[in-house]
Amino acid sequence: MEAKLKAILADAQTEAPNVTDRASFEAFKARFVGPRGSLTEAMKGMGAVPKEDKPAVGRLINEAKTGLTALFDEIHSKVEAAELADRLGPAIDPTLPTVDAPSGVLHPIAQVREELVEVFRRIGFNVAEGTEVETEFYCFDALNMPGDHPARDMQDSYYLPAQAEFLNVSKKADERYLLRTHTSTVQVRTMLENKPPIRIVAPGRCFRRDTPDATHSANFHQIEGLYVAESVTLCDLKATLDHFVKAVFGPKARTRLRPSFFPFTEPSFEMDFFSPDLGKLSNRWLEIMGCGLVDPAVFEACGIDPERYSGFAFGMGIERIAMILQGVDDIRYYYQNDLRFLRQFIG
Ligand code: DAH
Numbered sequence: 001m002e003a004k005l006k007a008i009l010a011d012a013q014t015e016a017p018n019v020t021d022r023a024s025f026e027a028f029k030a031r032f033v034g035p036r037g038s039l040t041e042a043m044k045g046m047g048a049v050p051k052e053d054k055p056a057v058g059r060l061i062n063e064a065k066t067g068l069t070a071l072f073d074e075i076h077s078k079v080e081a082a083e084l085a086d087r088l089g090p091a092i093d094p095t096l097p098t099v100d101a102p103s104g105v106l107h108p109i110a111q112v113r114e115e116l117v118e119v120f121r122r123i124g125f126n127v128a129e130g131t132e133v134e135t136e137f138y139c140f141d142a143l144n145m146p147g148d149h150p151a152r153d154m155q156d157s158y159y160l161p162a163q164a165e166f167l168n169v170s171k172k173a174d175e176r177y178l179l180r181t182h183t184s185t186v187q188v189r190t191m192l193e194n195k196p197p198i199r200i201v202a203p204g205r206c207f208r209r210d211t212p213d214a215t216h217s218a219n220f221h222q223i224e225g226l227y228v229a230e231s232v233t234l235c236d237l238k239a240t241l242d243h244f245v246k247a248v249f250g251p252k253a254r255t256r257l258r259p260s261f262f263p264f265t266e267p268s269f270e271m272d273f274f275s276p277d278l279g280k281l282s283n284r285w286l287e288i289m290g291c292g293l294v295d296p297a298v299f300e301a302c303g304i305d306p307e308r309y310s311g312f313a314f315g316m317g318i319e320r321i322a323m324i325l326q327g328v329d330d331i332r333y334y335y336q337n338d339l340r341f342l343r344q345f346i347g
Helices: 002-018 022-033 038-048 050-090 108-122 185-193 234-249 278-279 296-301 318-326 331-335 339-345
Strands: 134-135 175-177 196-206 219-229 255-264 265-274 288-293 310-317
Touching: 002 022, 002 038, 002 050, 022 038, 038 050, 050 255, 108 196, 108 219, 108 318, 175 288, 185 196, 185 219, 185 318, 219 234, 219 278, 219 288, 219 318, 234 255, 234 265, 234 288, 234 310, 234 318, 255 288, 265 310, 278 318, 288 296, 288 339, 310 318, 318 331
Parallel strands: none
Antiparallel strands: 134 175, 196 219, 219 310, 255 265, 265 288, 288 310
C-alpha cells in the first residue's frame, strides 16, 4: 500500500509538466481523484487494511492527497496565466511608435531655436541654462539696472507673491521674485559660476506684461550670447554676428550696428541685417538683436575683474527671427496650437 501511494504521487509529478491547458488539466485531475482515479481506488482499498495498520496508511493517504492538491494548484495557476496571455495576445512594447498617429516634430519656434543655437555651437559656444523664475538681482541689479529702471515696474514684469519659495533661486529678504523678462539673467548666473574664458548661448522663455498683438506676446523666447576673455573687442562681436547672420539668412546677408542703449553694455547697439538671399521675406533692413560690450559694472557685480577681462553680449528674440524665416505675419499663430498652422512646419 505504501509503495502504491508513493507511486501515485511520483506518477503525478512526472506527468505534471505536460499539463498545459484546461482540458488536459481536467483529465489529469480525474486520473488521480476522479471516481476511478488511482487515489480514489487506493482509498477504497482501506477496508482491506488490517486494523492496526489503518492509522499509518491513513496518514500516507493524507500525505498523497496534500501533495496532489499542491500540484493541482500549481498547474491550475499556470493554466490560468496561459489563458490570460492568450486573450491578451502577443506581448506589447509600449515604447514603440504607434501605428495610429504620426510621430511628433519640434514646434516651429523650437526648430528655429535649434537652428540658431547650432550656428553658435559650431564656433565654440556652449549652451547655458538659467531659471524662468528669477530674483530682481539676476534680472536687474546685477545687470546694472537700478531700482527706478522702467523694466522693474509692476506694469512691465510679472512678480510673484512675496511668500513664494523656489528651488534653486535664493533671494534676499526684501527682494522680489519675478518671471524673467529677458535671458540676460543667464549672463549673470554663468559669470558667477564660471571663470573666463566664457563662451555661451542661452536659449529660453521670457515673460513680459504686454498686450498681445501681431508682434507682441506676454510669453516669448530669446537667445542670449556672452563671450568673456582677455582683450575681446567690438571686432570680435561684429565678426561673430556677421558669421551668424550669413549662416542663418544666406551668404550674401549683411549686418549693420546702430548705436543704442542697454544698461548692461557699453557701448550698445541694435543689429540690423539685410539679405538679398531671402527674396520677398526680407526686402529691407530688419532689426533682430541688441548687443554690445559688457559694461564693467556688470563684471563687478558678477565677480569678474573688468581691468583684466572684456566681453561682448547679445540678445535676440527667437519669434522675430522665426517669423522672418517662416514668413509668419502674426506671432499669435505660434501659441494657438492650431494644427493647420503647425502642420506646415513638418519635415
Ligand atoms: N536683454 C535685452 C532685451 O531683452 C536684449 C539684449 C540687449 C541682450 C543687449 C544683450 C545685449 O545681451 O547685450 O531687450
